[in-house]
Amino acid sequence: MTEPLIEPQHIQCENLDQMDQVWTRPETLIDRKLHYCPGCGHSVAHRLIMETIDELNIQETTIGVAPVGCSVFAYHYMDIDMQEAAHGRATAVATGIKRVLPDRIVFTYQGDGDLAAIGTAETIHTINRGENIVIIFVNNGIYGMTGGQMAPTTLPGFVTSTSPNGRDTHTMGYPLKMAEMISVLPGAYYVTRQAVHSAKSVRKAKKATLKAFQYQMDGKGGTSFVEIVSNCPSGWKMTPVESNQYLDDEIFDFYTLGDIKLPPKE
Amino acid sequence: MSEKLLMKGNEALAEAAIRAGLKGYFGYPITPQSELLEYLSHHLNNRGGSFLQAESELAAINMVYGAAGAGVRTMTSTSSPGYSLMQEGVSYIACAEIPCLLVNVVRGGPGLGTIQPSQGDYFQAVKGGGHGDYKLIVLAPDSVQEMADFVYLGFDLADKYLMPVLILTDGALGQMMEPVTFPDYDVEKNKVDHSSWATTGKLTSRSQNVITSLHIEAEKMEDINIHLQKKYKTIQENEVRYEAINTEEADIIIVAFGLVARVAHKAMENANKKGLKVGMIRPITLFPFPTEILLTLSEKVDQFLVVEMNAGQMVEDVRLAVNGKIPVDFYGRMGGVIPQPSEIVDKLIQMDSSKTHSK
Known part of the structure; x- marks a missing residue:
């Protein structure tokens, strides 16, 4: 990360008792060593969700759905009830939960292979029904867990293990802008694209996440969709710093950050 | 006991499901089971449950996985090609040990086949169907009355053994009309407490409930398999009906x-x-x-x-x-x-x- 986060218990300070505590691990984020690669955005995305759950005091009413992909073990870190979905089916599972427990807060946490390739139908129809859930979509433009294959979101020309000469749009198609696509659906209530590669972007992503969960609690509209454009240093064959730089230099030109659809003003 | 009614097999099954305390139904149209879907679309939402027509059988079975994972009585129904499409989800549900009721109103295959009745899905039903070593309890009704009766039995067995129960019927039994009476069934009395594993929201009084079929370590996955096989053996010893x-x-x-x-x-x-x-x-x-x-x-x-x-x-x-x-x-x-x-x-x-x- 460009601005490393330091755990407070690691700070050696004689006057610690007299200092104000300004930062701590969210209570619902389980204190366990993360399995993610160094520099990966997943851990920050996890943290933002759990901060949100703490702040809204919804641990007892929240049910999360984990995907297949690098975040398949999300429930190892999120101290809430969770269900592990098959690849691409997270929003269908979430739909099932929400339909029988409408007073609970339900969210999915999905990668781009999961949400934008194998689960495209489930994604579109869940949002088109306006299921009152939150979808957290972590888009790093690659299949990380299986070893760096081309994803539906991979940029043209980008080299992966299944596009060794770079993504050729003539034979491999174009990167899919899911957030823009689903924003035209009436069931999409709030659609935003955020990042977690800098302190500034983390703060913005946190606000967006908080809003999305708040909208679900208010229960006025449909699906809230928070895309987090993340890096994948291992899959991209870059250092964490290089991968964050690459986000700024290349990725955000294509995946523009910011709100894409806001709830209608009352 | 209800009065004697003249009903189609598919409708009798659907009515029995509501009377058995069905809370979540997720299905997709396919002949010859569509009456089941239609009946529940008319009645379930007014009688304490939630009906949803999914975008595919694949989505439907995963909605079942979600809703049944929340610990309520959940079912889906389909016919042969649709049941094939559901196998991914059925394998996950069997491994995660979630109770639910599945109905396959079988038609002739392979492929798109025909809409006429068949028993061509027997292997798929009794040998597992999807990937991995698992089994379902499979009930085979021979009348409209049993189409109804086996819903109660199916839900009770699913709750008892924490696994999917499949009613394997066919297009003729689904479509034919016969007299049927619905037994008195006390939903509350037959309710099983699933709070120890169901995902309903983590109360501060307990640790998190996680439903998963993922166990990366081979030894752990073998333990899960041994546990499942033990369960199937118990079922073989105790639940044979003929x-x-x-x-x-x-x-x-x-x-x-x-x-x-x-x-x-x-x-x-x-x-x-x-x-x-x-x-x-x-x-x-x-x-x-x-x-x-x-x-x-x-x-x-x-x-x-x-x-x-x-x-x-x-x-x-x-x-x-x-x-x-x-x-x-x-x-x-x-x-x-x-x-x-x-x-x-x-x-x-x-x-x-x-x-x-x-x-």
């Missing part, structure tokens, strides 16, 4: 399930009028299969005849049960054709005479 007719004096025993059992029953009666000694075993649970009674009967009778609406699937389980002790013959029609009683009688006469001849 109907035995005329087995005392019989030389030949017909083994048939579902719709074919009714045709076979008529054939048995006609053959006995002609002086043959024919009895019948109708497996009601296809898993657990009534192996023991078949083995016992193999000591007493001369031959078995398995009749099915497929190329010969259950016959393999009968042969396994009998283990070569006596001949097990087969008669089947395929592709959606229902055998006539006379065809089965002809087969029985042929079997009987060949036996006499060989003596």
Whole structure:
């Protein structure tokens, strides 16, 4: 990360008792060593969700759905009830939960292979029904867990293990802008694209996440969709710093950050 | 007990599901089970449950996974091609040990096949269906009354053993109309407490509930498999159901399930009028299969005849049960054709005479 986060218990300070505590691990984020690669955005995305759950005091009413992909073990870190979905089916599972427990807060946490390739139908129809859930979509433009294959979101020309000469749009198609696509659906209530590669972007992503969960609690509209454009240093064959730089230099030109659809003003 | 009603099999099944406390139904249209979907779309939301027409069978089974994971009575229904599409989800649900009710109103295959009744999905139903080592409890009704009765039984068994229960029926039983009465069933009394595992929101008083079928370490995954196999063994020992007719004096025993059992029953009666000694075993649970009674009967009778609406699937389980002790013959029609009683009688006469001849 460009601005490393330091755990407070690691700070050696004689006057610690007299200092104000300004930062701590969210209570619902389980204190366990993360399995993610160094520099990966997943851990920050996890943290933002759990901060949100703490702040809204919804641990007892929240049910999360984990995907297949690098975040398949999300429930190892999120101290809430969770269900592990098959690849691409997270929003269908979430739909099932929400339909029988409408007073609970339900969210999915999905990668781009999961949400934008194998689960495209489930994604579109869940949002088109306006299921009152939150979808957290972590888009790093690659299949990380299986070893760096081309994803539906991979940029043209980008080299992966299944596009060794770079993504050729003539034979491999174009990167899919899911957030823009689903924003035209009436069931999409709030659609935003955020990042977690800098302190500034983390703060913005946190606000967006908080809003999305708040909208679900208010229960006025449909699906809230928070895309987090993340890096994948291992899959991209870059250092964490290089991968964050690459986000700024290349990725955000294509995946523009910011709100894409806001709830209608009352 | 309700008054006697005249209903289609699919509708009777749907009505029974509501009376059994169905909270979540997720389905997709496919002939010949669409009446089930339609009936529940009309009635479930007004009677305490939630109905949703999914975008595919794939989505439907995963909605079932979600809703059943929340610990409430959940079901889906489909027909053969749709059931194939559901196998991914069924495998996950079986591994994660989630109770739910599945219904396959079978039609003739393979492929898109026909919309006529068939038993071609027997292997898929009783041997697992999807990837990995798992089984479902499979119930095979032979009447509209049983289409209703097995819903209650199915939900109770699913709750008892924490696994999917499949009602394997066919297009004819789904479409035919017969009188049916609904038993008195106390939903509250039969409710099973699933709070120890269901994902309903983590209370501060307990640790998190996680539903998953992912266990990366081989030893852990083997433990899960050993646990599942133990459960299936318990089920094999305790939940076998079958109907035995005329087995005392019989030389030949017909083994048939579902719709074919009714045709076979008529054939048995006609053959006995002609002086043959024919009895019948109708497996009601296809898993657990009534192996023991078949083995016992193999000591007493001369031959078995398995009749099915497929190329010969259950016959393999009968042969396994009998283990070569006596001949097990087969008669089947395929592709959606229902055998006539006379065809089965002809087969029985042929079997009987060949036996006499060989003596």
